Amino acid sequence: MNLTLEIWRQESPKAKGKFETYKVQNISADCSFLEMLDILNESLIDKVQLPINFDHDCREGICGMCSLYINGRPHGPDDEVTTCQLHMRKFKDGDTITIEPWRSKAFPVIKDLMINRNAFDQIIQAGGYVSVTTGGVPDANSIPVNREDAELAMDAAACIGCGACVAACKNASAMLFVAAKVSQFALLPQGKIEAKDRVKAMVAKMDELGFGNCTNTYACEAECPKGISVSNIARMNREFLCANVK
Numbered sequence: 046m047n048l049t050l051e052i053w054r055q056e057s058p059k060a061k062g063k064f065e066t067y068k069v070q071n072i073s074a075d076c077s078f079l080e081m082l083d084i085l086n087e088s089l090i091d092k093v094q095l096p097i098n099f100d101h102d103c104r105e106g107i108c109g110m111c112s113l114y115i116n117g118r119p120h121g122p123d124d125e126v127t128t129c130q131l132h133m134r135k136f137k138d139g140d141t142i143t144i145e146p147w148r149s150k151a152f153p154v155i156k157d158l159m160i161n162r163n164a165f166d167q168i169i170q171a172g173g174y175v176s177v178t179t180g181g182v183p184d185a186n187s188i189p190v191n192r193e194d195a196e197l198a199m200d201a202a203a204c205i206g207c208g209a210c211v212a213a214c215k216n217a218s219a220m221l222f223v224a225a226k227v228s229q230f231a232l233l234p235q236g237k238i239e240a241k242d243r244v245k246a247m248v249a250k251m252d253e254l255g256f257g258n259c260t261n262t263y264a265c266e267a268e269c270p271k272g273i274s275v276s277n278i279a280r281m282n283r284e285f286l287c288a289n290v291k
Contacts, residue, residue, distance in 0.1 A: 046072040049141040050085065052097055056159075058153050060161040063269040064143070064262040069202030078121065079111060081133055093152040093272060096166035098157035106270065107229035113158055119209035119268045124254060127207060127270045146272040148206050149217040150255045160209040160241050161240055164254045165206045165222060174237050196231045201228035210265035210273075216257025223251050224281035225273050241288035 049071045057063030067187035069085050076084075086096035088184055102108040115121035121131045146154050151164040179188075190198075204225035206228060211217050227244050230236025236243070259278060266275045 046074060046136070046138045048072060048081075048133075048136065048139070051141060051143040053145045054157055055146075055154050056156065058155060071279070072133055074132070076133045077104070077116070077129060077132040078098050078113075078133065078291060079129050082146050097157065098155075098159045098223070098231050098253050099113055100159050103255055106130045107205060111150040112147055112160065112162070112207050112212070114147060114212055116143055119147070120207075125189065125270055125272050127205075129250075130270075147212040149208075149211050150209060151217065151219070152211065160208075162206070162208055164256070165208065165219070167254060168219070168223060169206075169226060172246035173230075173237070175230060177235060177238055179235055188243065190233060195227060198229050198232040201225040201232070201273065203268075203272050204229075207270060209268045211256065211272060213264040213268035214257065214260060215264070217260045217264070218265070219251050219254075219256040220259040220277065220278050220281070221269065221273055223247050224255055224275075224277035227281045227284060228277040231280060240284060244281060244284040248281075263279035 047068070050067045050069060051064045052067060053062055054065045067085055068217045069081060069088075072081050072084065079099070082097060082099060084206075084288060089096050100110040100112065101232070104111070106127040109127065113120065113128045115131070117189060122135050123131050132290045144158065146152075146158045146160045152162055155161050162166060170240055193228045202225070206222060208222070210221035211219050228249060230243065263275055266273065
């Protein structure tokens with residue numbers, strides 16, 4: 046496959062960025078999107094040019110670092126996959142592909158396609174944890190948990206914090222991320238003790254960091270690589286209302 050790439054280049058957070066055009070040739074359809082960028086970077090290094098900066102780690106759809114806006118969609122033109130799981134067979138020979146970083150006030154660009162997602166870490170630090178002693182694995186498993194609640198909690202815990210929900214939302218809302226982190230504890234007995242403080246602290250931190258309001262367009266759910274349901278947002282709103290009323 047021969048492709049034209051329109052890639053966002055930005056030297057630093059405060060520098061003015063712009064799109065630059067690159068050509069890649071003989072790309073295998075079985076190549077992953079990040080491997081294609083690796084090939085481009087190798088060619089740039091051979092020409093003594095600066096390579097494209099982009100984030101990656103596990104390349105297995107687990108870490109959430111490979112956050113790229115591809116042809117107007119977070120993680121590209123496939124469903125429920127991260128960028129590292131996207132393969133070039135989703136494109137056609139001769140295609141022009143536009144590649145950008147997430148666009149959000151709370152996710153400033155570090156360089157090129159790399160963004161700072163520390164805002165998510167701050168939200169987790171505000172309350173996304175359980176500080177009670179749960180014992181060892183056998184002890185923890187001895188706490189009875191309704192199967193439906195356990196399944197819903199596991200579904201919420203599947204969130205990898207990639208930020209696709211923020212990138213998909215026209216208001217750059219982090220509601221789906223925060224709701225998933227609230228839900229994974231709110232559904233379990235171990236999380237009940239700190240439930241009220243948790244939801245209030247995490248929502249307050251989300252607002253403080255500049256994320257927008259939920260727009261109820263379900264774009265976040267549609268673009269989430271793990272298929273996190275917006276029903277978690279309803280659960281978080283209920284938890285937040287109860288915490289403030291009581």
